[in-house]
Amino acid sequence: MPPRRVITGRSQEPRRRFAEELRLLRTGKGESLRQLAEVLGWDASNFGKMEGGQSLGSPEIVEALDQYYGTTPMLLVLWELAVADPSQFKEQYRRYMLLESEAVGLWQFSVSSPPGLLQTDGYAHEALTAGGLRGQELTQQVEARTSRRKLLEGAEAPPFRAILAEAVLRNSLRDLGEWRRQLEYLLEVAERPNVTLHVLPFGSGPHGLMNTDTMFLRLLDARTVAYTENDVRGELIEETGKVEALHRTYDAVRDLALNPAESRTFILRMLEEVPCEPST
Structure with a gap:
């Protein structure tokens, strides 16, 4: 030995x-x-x-x-x-990833794609490829993103609430087989006791997070921080007043969304619309 x-x-x-x-x-x-x-x-x-x-x-x-x-x-x-090593992530995300790994509670709003914590390998691969990554960098970043799923697994996993805009469930992958697996995974995690999913359907009207992916992290010291991201930039927000104002906006969006049972039914309906075999 x-x-x-x-x-x-x-x-x-x-x-x-x-x-x-x-x-x-x-x-x-x-x-x-x-x-x-x-x-x-x-x-x-x-x-x-x-x-x-x-x-x-x-x-x-x-x-x-x-x-x-x-x-x-x-x-x-x-x-x-x-x-779990934050150094595997691109530099601008490392502090956020470190905080995420230590969070005791998480809340997310997603505009057009599943949260990174809920992405399958296939989804992450296609999304990162579309962003221009190739070769070893692509492999490493896919692993870095999908390894985050472990945070929500096990008896000690923190509670996670995610609001998915309907566009998340409509903007399918090119590979329909991988898209089915992504929707099936959302349904699977929605059954976990620590995960709560809401769908915000089209027609819910304007709201304060329309163009901004948003994540809140409740930390061990009882602080809450927020991370917002759009097509241009991401920002870690730690100032208490700004975080609280943003959280009130998040709560208002949650009030517009479907409840968890209705949301699971909605995702199941989206899954049923995906062909079992890609059309030729």
Whole structure:
């Protein structure tokens, strides 16, 4: 059994540290990527990307590696640190992502796309590709965005309330199969005890958040901060008076939205309208 190394220390970047450990463990056994793949049953390219820092892999792969190397749960702990590492996000989002990871309550309003916390891999990939990302940067940013879903999982997950403008449910992906999976995921998370979804239907009239995605974070010190974003810029708002005024606007929008049961029915109806197979 290889000696267990401490979780902290050496590299200050969790993603780099994770990749470094994978390389050290494999080379310490004198194995090639192909030999490792033959033993564990995943493609060698998966392990190569993980060791190169281009991919974090899945928890299933990491658990298998932990068992194979006899390091349980070191690699899984490093993987979780890498997934939560704010440095994987673009610089302008890092402070917000750090606060989000520590939040004890979250509220969201989405104008035209599902919140990042509720996006499937397929949705994130198509959306980020449309934004111009390619190659390794695309892979890393898809992982960074979709890894945020873990925040809403488990018994200790914070409460999350999201208001989705109807445009979110109408603006489908080009890949209808992936769009079905996105709608199915929204229905799935809406059944969780910590998640509440509202749909704001067309015809609800003008309101104060019409063009602005908005997220509120309730922090451990009882402060609430807000993050707003439009097509041009994003802003983290921490001044109490501004946050409270924005929250009143959010509450007014929630009063216009469907209740959770009506919203689930609405999303189900949208799902039923999606063809099972793309038309030719």
